[in-house]
Amino acid sequence: MEKLLEIKEIKKTFYKKKIPFVAVDNICFDVEKGECFGLVGESGCGKSTIAKIITHLITPDTGSVLLNGEETLFLRGKKERKLYQDIQMVFQTPQDSFDPRRTLGDGIMESMRNQGMKKHQAKERMYELLEMVELPGEFASRYPHEVSGGQCQRAAIARALAPNPQLMICDEATSALDVTVQAQIVELLNKLREEQGLSLLLICHDLALVQKLCDRVLVMYKGGGVEQGVPDEVIQNPQNEYTKILVDSVF
Amino acid sequence: MSMEEKITVRKQKVVKSHTRQKLFFFGGLAIAVLLVAAFAPYLTPYDPYEQDLSKALLPPGNGHLLGTDRYGRDMLSRVIMGSQTTIFSALLLVVIITIVGGAVGIFCGWHGGKLDAFLMRVSDIFLAFPGMVFAIAVASVLSGGVINAVVALACISWPKYARITRSQAMMIKHLPYISAAKLSGSGTWKIVWKHIVPNIAGPVIVTAVLDIGTMIMEIAGLSFLGLGAAPPTAEWGSMMSNGRSMLQTSPWVILSPGCAIFLTVIIFNLAGDTVRDVLDPKQRKR
Numbered sequence A: 001m002e003k004l005l006e007i008k009e010i011k012k013t014f015y016k017k018k019i020p021f022v023a024v025d026n027i028c029f030d031v032e033k034g035e036c037f038g039l040v041g042e043s044g045c046g047k048s049t050i051a052k053i054i055t056h057l058i059t060p061d062t063g064s065v066l067l068n069g070e071e072t073l074f075l076r077g078k079k080e081r082k083l084y085q086d087i088q089m090v091f092q093t094p095q096d097s098f099d100p101r102r103t104l105g106d107g108i109m110e111s112m113r114n115q116g117m118k119k120h121q122a123k124e125r126m127y128e129l130l131e132m133v134e135l136p137g138e139f140a141s142r143y144p145h146e147v148s149g150g151q152c153q154r155a156a157i158a159r160a161l162a163p164n165p166q167l168m169i170c171d172e173a174t175s176a177l178d179v180t181v182q183a184q185i186v187e188l189l190n191k192l193r194e195e196q197g198l199s200l201l202l203i204c205h206d207l208a209l210v211q212k213l214c215d216r217v218l219v220m221y222k223g224g225g226v227e228q229g230v231p232d233e234v235i236q237n238p239q240n241e242y243t244k245i246l247v248d249s250v251f
Numbered sequence B: 001m002s003m004e005e006k007i008t009v010r011k012q013k014v015v016k017s018h019t020r021q022k023l024f025f026f027g028g029l030a031i032a033v034l035l036v037a038a039f040a041p042y043l044t045p046y047d048p049y050e051q052d053l054s055k056a057l058l059p060p061g062n063g064h065l066l067g068t069d070r071y072g073r074d075m076l077s078r079v080i081m082g083s084q085t086t087i088f089s090a091l092l093l094v095v096i097i098t099i100v101g102g103a104v105g106i107f108c109g110w111h112g113g114k115l116d117a118f119l120m121r122v123s124d125i126f127l128a129f130p131g132m133v134f135a136i137a138v139a140s141v142l143s144g145g146v147i148n149a150v151v152a153l154a155c156i157s158w159p160k161y162a163r164i165t166r167s168q169a170m171m172i173k174h175l176p177y178i179s180a181a182k183l184s185g186s187g188t189w190k191i192v193w194k195h196i197v198p199n200i201a202g203p204v205i206v207t208a209v210l211d212i213g214t215m216i217m218e219i220a221g222l223s224f225l226g227l228g229a230a231p232p233t234a235e236w237g238s239m240m241s242n243g244r245s246m247l248q249t250s251p252w253v254i255l256s257p258g259c260a261i262f263l264t265v266i267i268f269n270l271a272g273d274t275v276r277d278v279l280d281p282k283q284r285k286r
C-alpha cells in the first residue's frame, strides 16, 4: 500500500511560564491510502497537538510531516491553502469550530468559495454534503447555537468533506455523542472511506471504537508513542505496561 | 415547568420588550437630533449669521424664542446651526477613532510580537496623559479650527479602542472557528474581515455610541477655550464662551447652547446605554 501521510520524529515543547513541557515527544507513524489509523491515549497525552501540527495550526520544534512523499511543514501562503484541499480536520469541539455569527451553510461553503466555486454551485454541493451526513437541508440556515452537538458534529464533517480531501483527521469526532448517534457517524465515516478512498486519522480514547474501525493503532502515553500495531493484537496481547492498564480499564 | 421558572421566563420577556421600547425612544430621539443637525440650514427661522445691532441682547420671546446675542443674531437659529458643527465633528471624531483604534488593535492582537509591544507602549503613553490637557496642547500646536480640534482629540482617544479590539482579537484568534476558517483556505485578510471584525463589532459599537456624548463635550470644551471653531462659526462651545461675560445680565446667551449640549449629551448617552442592553445583555446584570 502507498503511504499518504508520514510523520517523522516530531517533537513539540510548550512553555508554561518559561517551564518547558514536552507535549509530543518523537512520534513517528504513517497513514496509508484508504486506511483508518487510530491514535489513542489518555486525556492530555498530546493527541490534539499532533492533529494541529499536521494541519499547520502549531509548528513543531523538530521533525517532518510528509504528504504523498513531500514535506509540508514549510508550505506557506498559496501552497499552504492548497494543502487544506488534501487534509481536513473535524475539530474536537464542533460547536466552537463554527463562527457564531455565520450559518452552518456559510461555514460549509467557505472552502468551496475560496477555491473559486460559483455561489450557486457551492450551494448545490453544500446541500449534497448535508444529505450525505444525513442532515435536513434546513440546517444550512441555522446558527451553531441553534443545533445540537451531534448535528453540529455532522455539519463539521460535511465541512471537512467539502474540498474532497485525501486525509480526514477526526479529533474525538464522536466523544460528545450518545451511542446511537455515534454509531451513525461511525457508519458514515466507514462508508465514505469505502466509497471515496478517504484515509482517516481517528483520534479517540475509546478502544472499542478503535477496534471496530481502525486498521492500525498507535497508543500514546505522556507525549510518546508506546505501542503500534493492529488493534486486535494490541488489545489481546498488549506488550507495554501502559497499554495493559488502558486495555484492562476498558475490557 | 415549575412556578419559579415560569416567573423568571416571564420576567425576561418583560425586560426584553422594555429594552425594545427604550431603544426606540432614545434611538428615535438621537436620530431626531441628527436630523436637526443634518437639515439645520433649512430649519433656522433667521439667518444665524445676520447681525442687527438694533436687536442686540433681546431676551427670549417676541419673535426670538431664545433671544438674541450681542450682535443681534437669533439664538435659536445659532443653536440649530451650531448643532451641525458640534454633532457632526463629534461623529467624525468617533468614526475616526473607531476605525484607527480598531485597526491598530486588531493588528496588534492578531500579529503579536514586537510591533504589538511597541504600539501598545505608544498607546500607554497617550493613556498616561490627562486627556484634555494633551488635547489642548495638540490643538494649540495645530492652531484653531474644528478639524484641528478633531485631530487633537483623535490623537488622545484612539488608544481606548485599540485596547478593546486588541484584547478581543487576542481572545478570538485562538478559538477553533478561526482555525477552521484557516483550514477552509481563507487567507489572513479574509479571516480578519469575515470572522474577527463581525465578532468584535458589538462591544466596539457600544463604546462608540456611548462616546458620542463625551466627544460632543470635549469638542465644545476645546471651542470654549478658543481652540476649536473660529468665532463667526456657530458652535455651541464657542457660543458659550462668547456669552461668558454676560452670564448675569443676559443669561440666555450662555444658557441656550449650554442646555443644547446638556440635552444632546444625555440623549446620546441614554441611546448608547440602550444599545448596549440590546447588543450585550450580559453586561447589564453587573
Ligand SMILES: Nc1ncnc2c1ncn2[C@@H]1O[C@H](COP(=O)(O)OP(=O)(O)OP(=O)(O)O)[C@@H](O)[C@H]1O
Residues within 6 Å of the ligand: A014, A015, A016, A023, A041, A042, A043, A044, A045, A046, A047, A048, A049, A050, A092, A205
Ligand atoms: N497552547 C498550549 N500551550 C501550553 N500547553 C499546551 C497547549 N496546548 C496543549 N498544551 C498541553 O499539551 C498537552 C497535550 O494537549 P492535547 O490537547 O494535545 O491533549 P489531548 O491528547 O488532545 O487530550 P484530550 O484527550 O483531553 O483532548 C496537555 O497537557 C496540554 O495542557
Ligand SMILES: [Mg+2]
Residues within 6 Å of the ligand: A047, A048, A049, A092, A171
Ligand atoms: Mg484533544
